[in-house]
Amino acid sequence: xxxxxxxxxxxxxxxxxxxxxxxxxxxxxxxxxxxxxxxxxxxxxxxxxxxxxxxxxxxxxxxxxxxxxxxxxxxxxxxxxxxxxxxxxxxxxxxxxxxxxxxxxxxxxxxxxxxxxxxxxxxxxxxxxxxxxxxxxxxxxxxxxxxxxxxxxxxxxxxxxxxxxxxxxxxxxxxxxxxxxxxxxxxxxxxxxxxxxxxxxxxxxxxxxxxxxxxxxxxxxxxxxxxxxxxxxxxxxxxxxxxxxxxxxxxxxxxxxxxxxxxxxxxx
Amino acid sequence: xxxxxxxxxxxxxxxxxxxxxxxxxxxxxxxxxxxxxxxxxxxxxxxxxxxxxxxxxxxxxxxxxxxxxxxxxxxxxxxxxxxxxxxxxxxxxxxxxxxxxxxxxxxxxxxxxxxxxxxxxxxxxxxxxxxxxxxxxxxxxxxxxxxxxxxxxxxxxxxxxxxxxxxxxxxxxxxxxxxxxxxxxxxxxxxxxxxxxxxxxxxxxxxxxxxxxxxxxxxxxxxxxxxxxxxxxxxxxxxxxxxxxxxxxxxxxxxxxxxxxxxxxxxxxxxxxxxxxxxxxxxxxxxxxxxx
Numbered sequence: 001x002x003x004x005x006x007x008x009x010x011x012x013x014x015x016x017x018x019x020x021x022x023x024x025x026x027x028x029x030x031x032x033x034x035x036x037x038x039x040x041x042x043x044x045x046x047x048x049x050x051x052x053x054x055x056x057x058x059x060x061x062x063x064x065x066x067x068x069x070x071x072x073x074x075x076x077x078x079x080x081x082x083x084x085x086x087x088x089x090x091x092x093x094x095x096x097x098x099x100x101x102x103x104x105x106x107x108x109x110x111x112x113x114x115x116x117x118x119x120x121x122x123x124x125x126x127x128x129x130x131x132x133x134x135x136x137x138x139x140x141x142x143x144x145x146x147x148x149x150x151x152x153x154x155x156x157x158x159x160x161x162x163x164x165x166x167x168x169x170x171x172x173x174x175x176x177x178x179x180x181x182x183x184x185x186x187x188x189x190x191x192x193x194x195x196x197x198x199x200x201x202x203x204x205x206x207x208x209x210x211x212x213x214x215x216x217x218x219x220x221x222x223x224x225x226x227x228x229x230x231x232x233x234x235x236x237x238x239x240x241x242x243x244x245x246x247x248x249x250x251x252x253x254x255x256x257x258x259x260x261x262x263x264x265x266x267x268x
Numbered sequence: 269x270x271x272x273x274x275x276x277x278x279x280x281x282x283x284x285x286x287x288x289x290x291x292x293x294x295x296x297x298x299x300x301x302x303x304x305x306x307x308x309x310x311x312x313x314x315x316x317x318x319x320x321x322x323x324x325x326x327x328x329x330x331x332x333x334x335x336x337x338x339x340x341x342x343x344x345x346x347x348x349x350x351x352x353x354x355x356x357x358x359x360x361x362x363x364x365x366x367x368x369x370x371x372x373x374x375x376x377x378x379x380x381x382x383x384x385x386x387x388x389x390x391x392x393x394x395x396x397x398x399x400x401x402x403x404x405x406x407x408x409x410x411x412x413x414x415x416x417x418x419x420x421x422x423x424x425x426x427x428x429x430x431x432x433x434x435x436x437x438x439x440x441x442x443x444x445x446x447x448x449x450x451x452x453x454x455x456x457x458x459x460x461x462x463x464x465x466x467x468x469x470x471x472x473x474x475x476x477x478x479x480x481x482x483x484x485x486x487x488x489x490x491x492x493x494x495x496x497x498x499x500x501x502x503x504x505x506x507x508x509x510x511x512x513x514x515x516x517x518x519x520x521x522x523x524x525x526x527x528x529x530x531x532x533x534x535x536x537x538x539x540x541x542x543x544x545x546x547x548x549x550x551x552x553x554x555x556x557x558x559x560x
Contacts, residue, residue: 008466008467012360012363012364013364015360016360016361016364016376019357019358019360019361019437020361020376020379020380022357022434023379023380023383023434023437023438024379024382024383026391026394026395026398026434027382027383027386027390027391027394029394029397029398029404030390030393030394030397033397082296083296083297083300084297086293086294086296086297087293087294087296087297089293090285090289090290090291090293090294091294093284093285093290094284094285094287094289094290094293094294095284095285095287095290098290098294101298102294102297105297105298105301105305105306106301107543107550108301108305108306109301109305111491111539111540111543112305112309112495112536112539112540113491113492113494113495113496113497113512113535113536113539114495114497115495115497115512115515115516115532115535116309116312116495116532116535116536117305117308117309118497119312119515119519119528119529119532120308120309120311120312120532121304121308122519123308123311123312123315123525124307124308124311139300139303139304140304142300142304143300143301143304143305146297146300146301175285175289197385200385204386204387204388204389204390206387206388206389206497206498207497207498210497210498211519221387221389224387224389224393225389225498225501225502228389228392228393228396228502229501229502232393232396232397236393237393237397240387240389240390240393240394243386243387243390244382244386244390247382247385247386247387248382250385251381251382251385
């Protein structure tokens with residue numbers, strides 16, 4: 001295309017940057033607010049203080065909620081990446097009679113509104129005593145994150161030449177050895193990045209957590225929801241800033257991993 | 269077409285796994301989804317038609333009560349508005365992104381992808397700061413002399429529409445971007461060689477070929493918007509509920525399970541039907557950056 005010199009292209013660029021500002025400004029606006037000395041969330045922020053950060057780190061309730069979310073997200077990342085990779089591997093290397101059932105059940109949890117699943121799980125988990133427990137949160141979040149693991153791993157495993165495994169097996173390796181020694185190292189960056197994505201989805205997941213949280217066992221998103229709903233304290237911008245930093249770190253990590261992945265190697 | 273694409277996605281050449289190993293590897297997946305997804309949803313559907321006794325009463329209450337009907341219509345209207353706004357705002361960004369190179373391309377991509385992976389609560393909280401009586405928007409309007417009184421922005425349906433559009437916009441941009449990227453660049457050049465202006469090339473070549481992306485993005489946004497909970501719950505007015513906030517109210521305050529189950533049933537069946545009808549256009553894998 002021609003360089004953007006004419007009016008049409010300039011108008012397009014102006015429009016696009018206005019939309020990008022609409023996308024990004026509300027996200028970054030919380031950062032200056034988190035350092036503001038005002039006790040009320042007024043604009044513009046004034047002064048500089050870290051008191052809202054120390055209020056967050058000193059509060060037992062916020063710490064408990066964060067720690068619960070960290071545990072749930074770590075376990076979800078572990079389970080989702082293992083179960084998702086096993087299933088994807090079976091779909092790619094196995095007999096594909098179950099493809100349709102697999103795809104429907106994979107997409108289902110993304111299609112069906114989270115509120116529906118949250119209400120269903122709330123009822124079900126209360127009757128079997130899983131409501132407000134770490135296993136309950138982990139089970140629910142694993143189902144929600146599995147599709148993202150499978151999409152990532154299907155793209156990666158699909159690019160690993162099946163003959164590599166066949167060669168290893170003809171040299172005497174078992175199927176499992178061939179997977180562990182040949183295929184797994186090739187897709188490891190993708191596996192780690194899918195675990196990172198599962199972690200952040202679980203850590204930030206608000207709807208199912210909202211309904212599954214008990215009076216004492218509250219995830220960080222549930223605590224944030226209550227704070228925003230009831231009094232909107234200036235601790236929220238501080239937490240929001242920390243969460244944005246976490247998202248940036250996860251995305252950077254995924255980007256580094258992607259540059260090392262089999263996807264990139266295969267296209268070179 | 270779909271078959272070819274599907275078999276490419278699950279490409280399986282070389283030595284096959286035995287049936288037993290395949291089954292064992294798939295077992296944890298199917299067990300988990302059956303236990304944590306299929307069963308709880310089915311249980312709700314059963315409750316909605318069997319409790320307090322086998323009845324269609326719960327569903328009748330959804331459609332016969334004008335208050336509930338208005339909630340349904342408001343939900344549909346809000347989702348439609350959010351989808352339309354997302355197309356209008358998102359298409360040019362996707363187009364620009366598909367043409368951009370180097371630093372500009374990276375910058376645009378960061379602006380689109382970072383919000384996608386940041387907490388919905390963070391984005392909703394940010395809007396609730398912006399919409400406050402003494403928030404940034406009212407301060408700006410007043411210092412510009414456009415108004416002497418602060419507007420009531422928070423807890424309105426407009427706040428919900430704006431914030432939901434903000435949250436869901438990446439779901440629109442990425443599928444359109446994927447569709448635009450898959451158009452061979454020769455097409456535009458061929459049209460130019462044949463004498464088409466850039467506008468005509470866009471209208472007659474690029475736009476029609478990008479439509480699958482627009483449909484896919486619109487469905488993603490619409491389906492998500494219909495059941496959206498966090499943003500309406502925090503920014504919306506209690507007098508103007510959406511279906512998700514009504515469900516939450518039935519469960520947390522009224523404790524009317526059969527009716528809540530019927531509402532969830534309406535929502536789930538509607539969304540599933542749409543997804544089935546358009547199953548060929550929905551490409552969720554694009555959200556993970558697979559542009560192919």
